[in-house]
Amino acid sequence: MNAKTHHRNFSEYGCRIIQLTVQEIAQLGFIGFPRYPDYLHASPVCANFSQAHTAKAGKGIEMADDMTAAIAVAEAIRQLQPQVFTLENVPRYQNSQSFSIILDALEQEGYLVTYSVVSMDKFGLPQARRRLVLIASRGFRIALPSGTTPCGWYEAIAHLIPTMSNSQLLPKQRQAVEKFLAANEPTPLLLERVGGRNGMKYKPGHLPCNTILRSHFTDHKGCNRSKFADIWLPDGTVKSLSIEGAAKLQGFPDWYEFPNETATAGSIIGYSVPPSFAAQLFTHIQKQLSGAFL
Structure with missing residues (x-):
C-alpha cells in the first residue's frame, strides 16, 4: 500500500x-x-x-x-x-x-x-x-x-481544526488539561490519546508537538485506531486530530494524497523523512x- x-x-x-x-x-x-x-x-x-x-x-x-x-x-x-x-x-x-x-x-x-x-x-x-x-x-x-x-503546532494546523471531527477527552486527558489550567492561562492543547509511562503527553499551541510515531495510529494488534490525538481549545471544544493535520505537522505538502486506512497513512507519516x-x-x-x- x-x-x-x-x-x-x-x-x-x-x-x-x-x-x-x-x-x-x-x-x-x-x-x-x-x-x-x-x-x-x-x-x-x-x-x-x-x-x-x-x-x-x-x-x-x-x-x-x-x-x-x-x-x-x-x-x-x-x-x-x-x-x-x-x-x-x-x-x-x-x-x-x-x-x-x-x-x-x-x-x-x-x-x-x-x-x-x-x-x-x-x-x-x-x-x-x-x-x-x-x-x-x-x-x-x-x-x-x-x-x-521554529513554529508551534497550533499555527501550523489552525486552519484545519474547524474541519476536524468532534471528540471527547479520555479521563487521563481531562486530568492533564485540569493540571495544566491550574498553573497556566488557557491555550490550545494537543493531547495524545495513549499516555506514556511518564503520564499523559500534551503540548501547548505555541510549542512544536511531540514526535509523531507510526505506533500512534495502530493498536496493539496492528489495527487502525479511530482516534490517535485530540485538540482541546480554550472554549471547551475538543477535536480529533485528523490524518491531514498529522501530515501537516510532519511537513507534508497539502497536495499529497494518503490512503483511507489510518494505519497505512500513519505508517507513511510516522516513518517518513x-x-x-x-x-x-x-x-x-x-x-x-x-x-x-x-
Whole structure:
C-alpha cells in the first residue's frame, strides 16, 4: 500500500518504485541504477534503534538485518559513486556498528563527511523530532543547513481544526488539561490519546508537538485506531486530530494524497523523512554545489 501511495503521488514525475529490500538490490548488482548519480539517500530501518523500541525489555538490540542493510548501503556507495550521499535515521543509529560500516565505506571512497543530530523544529517543522542527518561529498565538505524560525503546532494546523471531527477527552486527558489550567492561562492543547509511562503527553499551541510515531495510529494488534490525538481549545471544544493535520505537522505538502486506512497513512507519516526538511536539506546542498562549481 505504501508503494501504491507513492506511485499515485509521484508517477507523473517519472518516479520509479522498486519493491525490494536494499539487500536484495545489492545482490542483483544494482542493475538499472545509474552510475555517478547526483544524489544517493539512505534511511535504513531504524526500529531496533528507536527510543520507543529500546524502552521495551529485551528490545533495542542491533540485529543481523541491520548490519546486512548497512553493508548493502555501503556497497551502493562503492558501486554507484554518487556525487552526494545523505543519510537520515534516529539519533541512536550513530552509536551502532551499522553506522560505522557506512562511515568506513565513505572514508575509503574519499568522501568528506558531516553529521549531527538535529531537531526538526529548528527547520520550521512544528514537531520536536530529533534525527541523525549525514551529508557526504567529494572535493569539499558540505555543512548541514542552519535552519529557520521554529513554529508551534497550533499555527501550523489552525486552519484545519474547524474541519476536524468532534471528540471527547479520555479521563487521563481531562486530568492533564485540569493540571495544566491550574498553573497556566488557557491555550490550545494537543493531547495524545495513549499516555506514556511518564503520564499523559500534551503540548501547548505555541510549542512544536511531540514526535509523531507510526505506533500512534495502530493498536496493539496492528489495527487502525479511530482516534490517535485530540485538540482541546480554550472554549471547551475538543477535536480529533485528523490524518491531514498529522501530515501537516510532519511537513507534508497539502497536495499529497494518503490512503483511507489510518494505519497505512500513519505508517507513511510516522516513518517518513519530513518532506519540508528534506526540501530544505537538498536545496541547501544544491546551492553549495552550485557555488563550488561556478
